[in-house]
Amino acid sequence: MLKHVTLLGSAALALSIATQTAAQDEITGDTVVAKVGDTEITVGQLIIARAQLPQQYSQFPNEALFDGLIEQLIQQQLLADALEEVPSGIEYTLQNERRSLMAGELVNAISADAVTDEAIQAAYDAAFADVEEVNEFNASHLLVATEEEALAAKARVDEGAAFADVARDVSTGPTGPNGGNLGWFAPGAMVPEFEEVISNLEVGAVSDPFETQFGWHVATLNETRVQPQPTLEQMRNQLANDIQEAAITARLDELAAAQEVVKPTVGDFDPNIIDRLELIE
Structure with a gap:
Protein backbone atom coordinates (compact mmCIF):
# COMPACT_ATOMS: atom_id res chain seq x y z
CA MET A 1 0.00 0.00 0.00
CA LEU A 2 1.24 3.49 -0.82
CA LYS A 3 2.14 5.37 2.37
CA HIS A 4 4.96 7.18 4.15
CA VAL A 5 6.56 5.38 7.08
CA THR A 6 7.22 7.91 9.85
CA LEU A 7 10.13 5.93 11.24
CA LEU A 8 12.02 6.13 7.96
CA GLY A 9 11.03 9.73 7.27
CA SER A 10 9.87 11.31 4.04
CA ALA A 11 12.50 13.98 3.42
CA ALA A 12 13.10 15.03 -0.17
CA LEU A 13 15.76 13.05 -1.96
CA ALA A 14 19.04 14.87 -2.32
CA LEU A 15 20.85 12.39 -4.48
CA SER A 16 23.39 13.37 -7.08
CA ILE A 17 22.08 11.30 -9.99
CA ALA A 18 23.10 12.63 -13.36
CA THR A 19 20.01 11.37 -15.09
CA GLN A 20 17.79 13.47 -12.85
CA THR A 21 18.70 16.46 -14.97
CA ALA A 22 18.31 14.63 -18.28
CA ALA A 23 15.79 15.91 -20.78
CA GLN A 24 12.44 14.15 -20.58
CA ASP A 25 12.82 12.69 -24.07
CA GLU A 26 16.07 10.99 -23.01
CA ILE A 27 14.44 9.04 -20.17
CA THR A 28 14.07 5.27 -20.56
CA GLY A 29 12.88 2.49 -18.31
CA ASP A 30 16.45 2.07 -17.11
CA THR A 31 16.83 5.70 -16.07
CA VAL A 32 17.75 5.84 -12.38
CA VAL A 33 15.45 7.91 -10.17
CA ALA A 34 16.81 6.94 -6.75
CA LYS A 35 19.45 4.83 -5.04
CA VAL A 36 19.61 2.83 -1.82
CA GLY A 37 23.26 2.01 -1.22
CA ASP A 38 24.40 0.41 -4.46
CA THR A 39 20.89 -0.58 -5.50
CA GLU A 40 19.33 1.54 -8.25
CA ILE A 41 15.62 2.30 -8.46
CA THR A 42 14.60 2.93 -12.05
CA VAL A 43 11.81 4.59 -13.99
CA GLY A 44 10.67 1.13 -15.12
CA GLN A 45 10.25 -0.03 -11.53
CA LEU A 46 8.40 3.19 -10.74
CA ILE A 47 6.00 2.65 -13.67
CA ILE A 48 5.26 -0.92 -12.56
CA ALA A 49 4.67 0.25 -8.99
CA ARG A 50 2.19 2.83 -10.29
CA ALA A 51 0.40 0.23 -12.43
CA GLN A 52 0.05 -2.13 -9.46
CA LEU A 53 -1.58 0.39 -7.13
CA PRO A 54 -5.12 -0.47 -5.98
CA GLN A 55 -7.98 0.94 -8.05
CA GLN A 56 -8.76 3.70 -5.56
CA TYR A 57 -5.47 5.42 -6.42
CA SER A 58 -6.55 5.98 -10.03
CA GLN A 59 -8.33 9.17 -8.96
CA PHE A 60 -5.07 10.77 -7.79
CA PRO A 61 -2.95 12.81 -10.24
CA ASN A 62 0.60 11.62 -10.88
CA GLU A 63 1.92 14.73 -9.16
CA ALA A 64 0.38 13.45 -5.93
CA LEU A 65 1.75 9.94 -6.36
CA PHE A 66 5.28 10.42 -7.67
CA ASP A 67 7.09 11.23 -4.40
CA GLY A 68 5.06 8.68 -2.46
CA LEU A 69 5.89 5.89 -4.90
CA ILE A 70 9.60 6.69 -4.78
CA GLU A 71 9.47 6.77 -0.99
CA GLN A 72 7.67 3.42 -0.97
CA LEU A 73 10.29 1.79 -3.20
CA ILE A 74 13.11 3.24 -1.08
CA GLN A 75 11.51 1.97 2.12
CA GLN A 76 10.94 -1.46 0.61
CA GLN A 77 14.57 -1.65 -0.50
CA LEU A 78 15.81 -0.59 2.94
CA LEU A 79 13.75 -3.32 4.55
CA ALA A 80 14.73 -5.88 1.92
CA ASP A 81 18.42 -5.13 2.44
CA ALA A 82 17.98 -5.66 6.17
CA LEU A 83 16.62 -9.17 5.65
CA GLU A 84 19.55 -11.43 6.44
CA GLU A 85 18.16 -14.61 4.91
CA VAL A 86 15.62 -14.81 2.08
CA PRO A 87 12.91 -17.39 2.95
CA SER A 88 12.58 -20.20 0.46
CA GLY A 89 8.89 -19.32 0.04
CA ILE A 90 9.88 -15.97 -1.44
CA GLU A 91 12.27 -17.64 -3.86
CA TYR A 92 9.58 -20.06 -5.01
CA THR A 93 7.13 -17.18 -5.37
CA LEU A 94 9.59 -15.20 -7.48
CA GLN A 95 10.22 -18.24 -9.67
CA ASN A 96 6.51 -18.73 -10.23
CA GLU A 97 5.94 -15.03 -10.89
CA ARG A 98 8.76 -14.91 -13.42
CA ARG A 99 7.45 -18.03 -15.16
CA SER A 100 3.91 -16.65 -15.22
CA LEU A 101 4.90 -13.22 -16.52
CA MET A 102 7.09 -14.64 -19.27
CA ALA A 103 4.40 -17.12 -20.33
CA GLY A 104 1.83 -14.33 -20.34
CA GLU A 105 4.06 -12.23 -22.58
CA LEU A 106 4.23 -15.02 -25.16
CA VAL A 107 0.49 -15.65 -24.89
CA ASN A 108 -0.13 -11.98 -25.65
CA ALA A 109 2.16 -12.16 -28.67
CA ILE A 110 0.49 -15.33 -29.97
CA SER A 111 -2.94 -13.78 -29.52
CA ALA A 112 -1.96 -10.55 -31.26
CA ASP A 113 -0.72 -12.50 -34.29
CA ALA A 114 -3.69 -14.89 -34.43
CA VAL A 115 -6.69 -12.76 -33.50
CA THR A 116 -7.06 -10.37 -36.44
CA ASP A 117 -10.13 -8.92 -38.10
CA GLU A 118 -9.42 -11.12 -41.10
CA ALA A 119 -9.21 -14.26 -38.94
CA ILE A 120 -12.44 -13.39 -37.14
CA GLN A 121 -14.25 -12.77 -40.43
CA ALA A 122 -12.99 -16.07 -41.84
CA ALA A 123 -14.08 -17.94 -38.71
CA TYR A 124 -17.50 -16.31 -38.86
CA ASP A 125 -17.95 -17.19 -42.53
CA ALA A 126 -16.88 -20.78 -41.89
CA ALA A 127 -19.20 -21.15 -38.89
CA PHE A 128 -22.30 -20.16 -40.85
CA ALA A 129 -21.40 -21.24 -44.39
CA ASP A 130 -23.40 -24.49 -44.27
CA VAL A 131 -25.98 -23.60 -41.64
CA GLU A 132 -29.46 -24.60 -42.73
CA GLU A 133 -32.31 -22.17 -42.29
CA VAL A 134 -34.49 -22.86 -39.25
CA GLN A 227 -34.31 -17.87 -37.35
CA PRO A 228 -31.95 -14.89 -37.56
CA GLN A 229 -28.24 -15.66 -37.50
CA PRO A 230 -26.09 -13.84 -34.97
CA THR A 231 -24.15 -10.95 -36.46
CA LEU A 232 -20.39 -10.79 -36.68
CA GLU A 233 -20.28 -8.24 -33.87
CA GLN A 234 -22.41 -10.45 -31.64
CA MET A 235 -20.05 -13.35 -32.28
CA ARG A 236 -16.79 -11.38 -32.24
CA ASN A 237 -15.75 -12.09 -28.63
CA GLN A 238 -16.56 -15.80 -28.83
CA LEU A 239 -14.78 -16.19 -32.17
CA ALA A 240 -11.76 -14.25 -30.89
CA ASN A 241 -11.58 -16.50 -27.82
CA ASP A 242 -11.82 -19.62 -29.97
CA ILE A 243 -9.08 -18.39 -32.32
CA GLN A 244 -6.87 -17.43 -29.39
CA GLU A 245 -7.34 -20.77 -27.64
CA ALA A 246 -6.62 -22.72 -30.83
CA ALA A 247 -3.47 -20.69 -31.53
CA ILE A 248 -2.15 -21.10 -27.98
CA THR A 249 -2.92 -24.83 -27.97
CA ALA A 250 -1.13 -25.29 -31.29
CA ARG A 251 1.92 -23.40 -30.05
CA LEU A 252 1.98 -25.38 -26.79
CA ASP A 253 1.84 -28.64 -28.74
CA GLU A 254 4.70 -27.43 -30.92
CA LEU A 255 6.81 -26.39 -27.92
CA ALA A 256 6.09 -29.61 -26.02
CA ALA A 257 7.08 -31.69 -29.04
CA ALA A 258 10.44 -29.94 -29.15
CA GLN A 259 11.33 -30.70 -25.52
CA GLU A 260 11.28 -33.61 -23.14
CA VAL A 261 8.39 -33.05 -20.74
CA VAL A 262 8.33 -35.34 -17.71
CA LYS A 263 5.23 -35.58 -15.54
CA PRO A 264 4.72 -37.48 -12.29
CA THR A 265 2.88 -40.76 -12.61
CA VAL A 266 0.00 -41.78 -10.41
CA GLY A 267 1.28 -42.71 -6.96
CA ASP A 268 4.57 -40.81 -7.18
CA PHE A 269 3.29 -38.08 -4.86
CA ASP A 270 0.51 -37.64 -2.35
CA PRO A 271 -1.74 -34.87 -3.76
CA ASN A 272 -1.99 -33.45 -0.23
CA ILE A 273 1.56 -32.11 -0.48
CA ILE A 274 0.12 -28.96 -2.12
CA ASP A 275 -1.16 -27.93 1.34
CA ARG A 276 2.06 -28.62 3.25
CA LEU A 277 3.29 -25.08 3.81
CA GLU A 278 5.86 -26.34 6.31
CA LEU A 279 7.89 -27.66 3.38
CA ILE A 280 8.75 -24.13 2.29
CA GLU A 281 9.17 -22.54 5.71
Whole structure:
Protein backbone atom coordinates (compact mmCIF):
# COMPACT_ATOMS: atom_id res chain seq x y z
CA MET A 1 0.00 0.00 0.00
CA LEU A 2 1.24 3.49 -0.82
CA LYS A 3 2.14 5.37 2.37
CA HIS A 4 4.96 7.18 4.15
CA VAL A 5 6.56 5.38 7.08
CA THR A 6 7.22 7.91 9.85
CA LEU A 7 10.13 5.93 11.24
CA LEU A 8 12.02 6.13 7.96
CA GLY A 9 11.03 9.73 7.27
CA SER A 10 9.87 11.31 4.04
CA ALA A 11 12.50 13.98 3.42
CA ALA A 12 13.10 15.03 -0.17
CA LEU A 13 15.76 13.05 -1.96
CA ALA A 14 19.04 14.87 -2.32
CA LEU A 15 20.85 12.39 -4.48
CA SER A 16 23.39 13.37 -7.08
CA ILE A 17 22.08 11.30 -9.99
CA ALA A 18 23.10 12.63 -13.36
CA THR A 19 20.01 11.37 -15.09
CA GLN A 20 17.79 13.47 -12.85
CA THR A 21 18.70 16.46 -14.97
CA ALA A 22 18.31 14.63 -18.28
CA ALA A 23 15.79 15.91 -20.78
CA GLN A 24 12.44 14.15 -20.58
CA ASP A 25 12.82 12.69 -24.07
CA GLU A 26 16.07 10.99 -23.01
CA ILE A 27 14.44 9.04 -20.17
CA THR A 28 14.07 5.27 -20.56
CA GLY A 29 12.88 2.49 -18.31
CA ASP A 30 16.45 2.07 -17.11
CA THR A 31 16.83 5.70 -16.07
CA VAL A 32 17.75 5.84 -12.38
CA VAL A 33 15.45 7.91 -10.17
CA ALA A 34 16.81 6.94 -6.75
CA LYS A 35 19.45 4.83 -5.04
CA VAL A 36 19.61 2.83 -1.82
CA GLY A 37 23.26 2.01 -1.22
CA ASP A 38 24.40 0.41 -4.46
CA THR A 39 20.89 -0.58 -5.50
CA GLU A 40 19.33 1.54 -8.25
CA ILE A 41 15.62 2.30 -8.46
CA THR A 42 14.60 2.93 -12.05
CA VAL A 43 11.81 4.59 -13.99
CA GLY A 44 10.67 1.13 -15.12
CA GLN A 45 10.25 -0.03 -11.53
CA LEU A 46 8.40 3.19 -10.74
CA ILE A 47 6.00 2.65 -13.67
CA ILE A 48 5.26 -0.92 -12.56
CA ALA A 49 4.67 0.25 -8.99
CA ARG A 50 2.19 2.83 -10.29
CA ALA A 51 0.40 0.23 -12.43
CA GLN A 52 0.05 -2.13 -9.46
CA LEU A 53 -1.58 0.39 -7.13
CA PRO A 54 -5.12 -0.47 -5.98
CA GLN A 55 -7.98 0.94 -8.05
CA GLN A 56 -8.76 3.70 -5.56
CA TYR A 57 -5.47 5.42 -6.42
CA SER A 58 -6.55 5.98 -10.03
CA GLN A 59 -8.33 9.17 -8.96
CA PHE A 60 -5.07 10.77 -7.79
CA PRO A 61 -2.95 12.81 -10.24
CA ASN A 62 0.60 11.62 -10.88
CA GLU A 63 1.92 14.73 -9.16
CA ALA A 64 0.38 13.45 -5.93
CA LEU A 65 1.75 9.94 -6.36
CA PHE A 66 5.28 10.42 -7.67
CA ASP A 67 7.09 11.23 -4.40
CA GLY A 68 5.06 8.68 -2.46
CA LEU A 69 5.89 5.89 -4.90
CA ILE A 70 9.60 6.69 -4.78
CA GLU A 71 9.47 6.77 -0.99
CA GLN A 72 7.67 3.42 -0.97
CA LEU A 73 10.29 1.79 -3.20
CA ILE A 74 13.11 3.24 -1.08
CA GLN A 75 11.51 1.97 2.12
CA GLN A 76 10.94 -1.46 0.61
CA GLN A 77 14.57 -1.65 -0.50
CA LEU A 78 15.81 -0.59 2.94
CA LEU A 79 13.75 -3.32 4.55
CA ALA A 80 14.73 -5.88 1.92
CA ASP A 81 18.42 -5.13 2.44
CA ALA A 82 17.98 -5.66 6.17
CA LEU A 83 16.62 -9.17 5.65
CA GLU A 84 19.55 -11.43 6.44
CA GLU A 85 18.16 -14.61 4.91
CA VAL A 86 15.62 -14.81 2.08
CA PRO A 87 12.91 -17.39 2.95
CA SER A 88 12.58 -20.20 0.46
CA GLY A 89 8.89 -19.32 0.04
CA ILE A 90 9.88 -15.97 -1.44
CA GLU A 91 12.27 -17.64 -3.86
CA TYR A 92 9.58 -20.06 -5.01
CA THR A 93 7.13 -17.18 -5.37
CA LEU A 94 9.59 -15.20 -7.48
CA GLN A 95 10.22 -18.24 -9.67
CA ASN A 96 6.51 -18.73 -10.23
CA GLU A 97 5.94 -15.03 -10.89
CA ARG A 98 8.76 -14.91 -13.42
CA ARG A 99 7.45 -18.03 -15.16
CA SER A 100 3.91 -16.65 -15.22
CA LEU A 101 4.90 -13.22 -16.52
CA MET A 102 7.09 -14.64 -19.27
CA ALA A 103 4.40 -17.12 -20.33
CA GLY A 104 1.83 -14.33 -20.34
CA GLU A 105 4.06 -12.23 -22.58
CA LEU A 106 4.23 -15.02 -25.16
CA VAL A 107 0.49 -15.65 -24.89
CA ASN A 108 -0.13 -11.98 -25.65
CA ALA A 109 2.16 -12.16 -28.67
CA ILE A 110 0.49 -15.33 -29.97
CA SER A 111 -2.94 -13.78 -29.52
CA ALA A 112 -1.96 -10.55 -31.26
CA ASP A 113 -0.72 -12.50 -34.29
CA ALA A 114 -3.69 -14.89 -34.43
CA VAL A 115 -6.69 -12.76 -33.50
CA THR A 116 -7.06 -10.37 -36.44
CA ASP A 117 -10.13 -8.92 -38.10
CA GLU A 118 -9.42 -11.12 -41.10
CA ALA A 119 -9.21 -14.26 -38.94
CA ILE A 120 -12.44 -13.39 -37.14
CA GLN A 121 -14.25 -12.77 -40.43
CA ALA A 122 -12.99 -16.07 -41.84
CA ALA A 123 -14.08 -17.94 -38.71
CA TYR A 124 -17.50 -16.31 -38.86
CA ASP A 125 -17.95 -17.19 -42.53
CA ALA A 126 -16.88 -20.78 -41.89
CA ALA A 127 -19.20 -21.15 -38.89
CA PHE A 128 -22.30 -20.16 -40.85
CA ALA A 129 -21.40 -21.24 -44.39
CA ASP A 130 -23.40 -24.49 -44.27
CA VAL A 131 -25.98 -23.60 -41.64
CA GLU A 132 -29.46 -24.60 -42.73
CA GLU A 133 -32.31 -22.17 -42.29
CA VAL A 134 -34.49 -22.86 -39.25
CA ASN A 135 -38.08 -21.70 -39.06
CA GLU A 136 -39.20 -20.13 -35.80
CA PHE A 137 -42.77 -19.81 -34.61
CA ASN A 138 -44.67 -17.16 -32.74
CA ALA A 139 -47.75 -18.75 -31.23
CA SER A 140 -50.38 -18.30 -28.55
CA HIS A 141 -52.27 -20.93 -26.62
CA LEU A 142 -54.74 -21.42 -23.85
CA LEU A 143 -54.51 -24.22 -21.30
CA VAL A 144 -57.44 -25.78 -19.43
CA ALA A 145 -57.99 -28.94 -17.42
CA THR A 146 -60.55 -30.81 -19.55
CA GLU A 147 -61.41 -31.42 -23.17
CA GLU A 148 -64.89 -29.95 -22.55
CA GLU A 149 -63.39 -26.65 -21.40
CA ALA A 150 -61.08 -26.62 -24.43
CA LEU A 151 -63.99 -27.24 -26.80
CA ALA A 152 -65.98 -24.43 -25.21
CA ALA A 153 -63.04 -22.03 -25.54
CA LYS A 154 -62.50 -23.03 -29.18
CA ALA A 155 -66.19 -22.43 -29.88
CA ARG A 156 -65.92 -18.87 -28.52
CA VAL A 157 -62.99 -18.17 -30.85
CA ASP A 158 -64.85 -19.69 -33.81
CA GLU A 159 -67.78 -17.40 -33.04
CA GLY A 160 -65.56 -14.33 -33.35
CA ALA A 161 -64.07 -13.73 -29.93
CA ALA A 162 -60.43 -12.62 -29.95
CA PHE A 163 -58.13 -15.51 -29.07
CA ALA A 164 -56.22 -13.35 -26.58
CA ASP A 165 -59.44 -12.39 -24.77
CA VAL A 166 -60.53 -16.01 -24.45
CA ALA A 167 -57.08 -17.02 -23.21
CA ARG A 168 -57.16 -14.30 -20.57
CA ASP A 169 -60.60 -15.50 -19.45
CA VAL A 170 -60.01 -19.24 -19.20
CA SER A 171 -56.33 -20.21 -19.47
CA THR A 172 -54.71 -21.63 -16.36
CA GLY A 173 -51.21 -21.42 -17.82
CA PRO A 174 -48.67 -18.73 -16.91
CA THR A 175 -49.16 -16.97 -20.25
CA GLY A 176 -52.91 -16.54 -19.68
CA PRO A 177 -52.66 -12.94 -18.38
CA ASN A 178 -50.89 -11.80 -21.57
CA GLY A 179 -53.40 -13.47 -23.89
CA GLY A 180 -51.54 -16.77 -24.12
CA ASN A 181 -48.66 -15.38 -26.22
CA LEU A 182 -45.60 -17.66 -26.10
CA GLY A 183 -43.31 -15.38 -28.10
CA TRP A 184 -40.81 -16.75 -30.59
CA PHE A 185 -39.51 -20.30 -30.24
CA ALA A 186 -37.54 -22.72 -32.39
CA PRO A 187 -38.16 -26.41 -33.06
CA GLY A 188 -37.38 -28.48 -29.99
CA ALA A 189 -38.38 -25.79 -27.51
CA MET A 190 -41.85 -27.21 -26.88
CA VAL A 191 -43.13 -30.67 -26.03
CA PRO A 192 -43.53 -32.82 -29.17
CA GLU A 193 -47.34 -32.81 -29.18
CA PHE A 194 -47.48 -29.03 -29.06
CA GLU A 195 -44.77 -28.59 -31.70
CA GLU A 196 -46.51 -30.98 -34.08
CA VAL A 197 -49.76 -29.03 -33.89
CA ILE A 198 -48.06 -25.65 -34.37
CA SER A 199 -45.94 -26.93 -37.26
CA ASN A 200 -49.08 -27.96 -39.16
CA LEU A 201 -51.02 -24.72 -38.63
CA GLU A 202 -51.33 -21.91 -41.13
CA VAL A 203 -50.64 -18.40 -39.86
CA GLY A 204 -53.83 -17.13 -38.22
CA ALA A 205 -55.42 -20.58 -37.94
CA VAL A 206 -56.70 -21.95 -34.63
CA SER A 207 -56.16 -25.59 -33.69
CA ASP A 208 -58.70 -28.08 -32.43
CA PRO A 209 -58.26 -28.99 -28.76
CA PHE A 210 -55.31 -31.30 -28.11
CA GLU A 211 -53.78 -32.82 -25.00
CA THR A 212 -50.22 -32.72 -23.61
CA GLN A 213 -48.79 -33.65 -20.22
CA PHE A 214 -49.84 -30.20 -18.98
CA GLY A 215 -53.51 -30.43 -19.88
CA TRP A 216 -55.74 -29.48 -22.80
CA HIS A 217 -54.68 -26.78 -25.25
CA VAL A 218 -56.08 -24.68 -28.03
CA ALA A 219 -53.38 -22.89 -30.02
CA THR A 220 -53.02 -20.35 -32.81
CA LEU A 221 -50.03 -19.56 -35.00
CA ASN A 222 -49.38 -15.83 -35.04
CA GLU A 223 -46.34 -15.60 -37.28
CA THR A 224 -43.31 -17.48 -38.64
CA ARG A 225 -39.83 -16.38 -39.59
CA VAL A 226 -36.44 -17.76 -40.48
CA GLN A 227 -34.31 -17.87 -37.35
CA PRO A 228 -31.95 -14.89 -37.56
CA GLN A 229 -28.24 -15.66 -37.50
CA PRO A 230 -26.09 -13.84 -34.97
CA THR A 231 -24.15 -10.95 -36.46
CA LEU A 232 -20.39 -10.79 -36.68
CA GLU A 233 -20.28 -8.24 -33.87
CA GLN A 234 -22.41 -10.45 -31.64
CA MET A 235 -20.05 -13.35 -32.28
CA ARG A 236 -16.79 -11.38 -32.24
CA ASN A 237 -15.75 -12.09 -28.63
CA GLN A 238 -16.56 -15.80 -28.83
CA LEU A 239 -14.78 -16.19 -32.17
CA ALA A 240 -11.76 -14.25 -30.89
CA ASN A 241 -11.58 -16.50 -27.82
CA ASP A 242 -11.82 -19.62 -29.97
CA ILE A 243 -9.08 -18.39 -32.32
CA GLN A 244 -6.87 -17.43 -29.39
CA GLU A 245 -7.34 -20.77 -27.64
CA ALA A 246 -6.62 -22.72 -30.83
CA ALA A 247 -3.47 -20.69 -31.53
CA ILE A 248 -2.15 -21.10 -27.98
CA THR A 249 -2.92 -24.83 -27.97
CA ALA A 250 -1.13 -25.29 -31.29
CA ARG A 251 1.92 -23.40 -30.05
CA LEU A 252 1.98 -25.38 -26.79
CA ASP A 253 1.84 -28.64 -28.74
CA GLU A 254 4.70 -27.43 -30.92
CA LEU A 255 6.81 -26.39 -27.92
CA ALA A 256 6.09 -29.61 -26.02
CA ALA A 257 7.08 -31.69 -29.04
CA ALA A 258 10.44 -29.94 -29.15
CA GLN A 259 11.33 -30.70 -25.52
CA GLU A 260 11.28 -33.61 -23.14
CA VAL A 261 8.39 -33.05 -20.74
CA VAL A 262 8.33 -35.34 -17.71
CA LYS A 263 5.23 -35.58 -15.54
CA PRO A 264 4.72 -37.48 -12.29
CA THR A 265 2.88 -40.76 -12.61
CA VAL A 266 0.00 -41.78 -10.41
CA GLY A 267 1.28 -42.71 -6.96
CA ASP A 268 4.57 -40.81 -7.18
CA PHE A 269 3.29 -38.08 -4.86
CA ASP A 270 0.51 -37.64 -2.35
CA PRO A 271 -1.74 -34.87 -3.76
CA ASN A 272 -1.99 -33.45 -0.23
CA ILE A 273 1.56 -32.11 -0.48
CA ILE A 274 0.12 -28.96 -2.12
CA ASP A 275 -1.16 -27.93 1.34
CA ARG A 276 2.06 -28.62 3.25
CA LEU A 277 3.29 -25.08 3.81
CA GLU A 278 5.86 -26.34 6.31
CA LEU A 279 7.89 -27.66 3.38
CA ILE A 280 8.75 -24.13 2.29
CA GLU A 281 9.17 -22.54 5.71
